[in-house]
Amino acid sequence: MSENLKTIKELADELGVSKQTIRNKIDKDFREKFVQTIKIKGNNTLVINNAGYSLLKKTLQNDTAQTAKTLQNDTAQTAKTLQNDTAQTAKTLQNDTAQTAKTLQNDTAQTKLICFLEEQLDKKEQQLSVKDKQLENKDTQISQMQNLLDQQQRLALQDKKLLEEYKAENDSLKALKMPTEDTKEEQANSQPKEEVKALKFEIRALQEELNKQKIHSQEEREKLKAELTTHKKWYQFWK
Template sequence: MSENLKTIKELADELGVSKQTIRNKIDKDFREKFVQTIKIKGNNTLVINNAGYSLLKKTLQNDTAQTAKTLQNDTAQTAKTLQNDTAQTAKTLQNDTAQTAKTLQNDTAQTKLICFLEEQLDKKEQQLSVKDKQLENKDTQISQMQNLLDQQQRLALQDKKLLEEYKAENDSLKALKMPSQETEFKHLDNQYKNEVNALKEHLETLQEQIKDQKRIEEQEKPRKWWELWRK
């Protein structure tokens, strides 16, 4: 396929998304401006020009950044809620255990005391099991955010490749001694460098936030209530 025209499959492969994602972005206005129909091996095939490719790539980058930001906020809120719930459960458990022990101090039936405490242990284990499942869901959300970051990194690499292509074309124009176009490509070169650097910085920031979040969760993850009761 021509470098100026790309099929939906070619765009999907280059941008690291599905063909359906590309089709969802092609509305009536986009089709009129950037889409053509040509014959490929006897079949009518939709192709998109360079301007359409640039617009699609920018739209997908914005969608990815917004999704990652939303997911990060949701994950942080979920983690905070779970931490509060876990702390409250542990505190309630300590109070309940202390009250139970005090109530049964005068009970001479040691066997009855043991059975009662075992029932309490089972109930609290079930509560902790629910909390563990909630933490697993949060880990899944973090994994999804990491996938989004990986996709953003692939887009950044594609920008780097495009920048290298512009450099090569710029060098060719220098050889032809075309100063006006050389100035234009130099401007584009600087622009794409800035965009690539900004994407790299944003990606590194997100990765650091994920690492910090995991460290905080590991440090603040409460011990099981029965370990606290033994103390």
């Protein structure tokens, strides 16, 4: 083919595009100005003159430049979008990490508080156990005192019985009116009564002290249980 006329295939090969791309650029106006039909090997073939070749080359170069510019803009926009997404993801991750750390910190604080309260409760339970043992000892002492009181009462009854017998023996001696013997009898009657009265007073004092310690121990148990229940509720609420 001559240098001034080129087929579509020759143009496509020289410009590095497909024949379809060349055909897409040949509109009616371009055909009228730059395209001719000649016979090659007995077939009608479209050929384009040199001016049309220059125009197509310039048009394709412009298209390539525009495509490159568009691609560059798209790449820049994509990079910017990716950068924004990455920044947003990093910020979200940072916030989530901070929130998680805060939650863990709160949970740790609540756990430490619960552990501390449980330790305090254990200590109080141990103290109450010691006090319960002391109360048991008091009960034992009271029981012993009660036995002593019973023994003293039995002795007092025996002494009373002996005194009654002694009084009966002395009825026959009333006429003698011996002051010394009367004084001894009064002392013998009053001594058991005073001992019994003292024992009763001591038992009553021990019983009152025992009741006070029992009430105090129960109040401490209820107070500790209430505190532990309250803190556990707050722990579940914040959790």
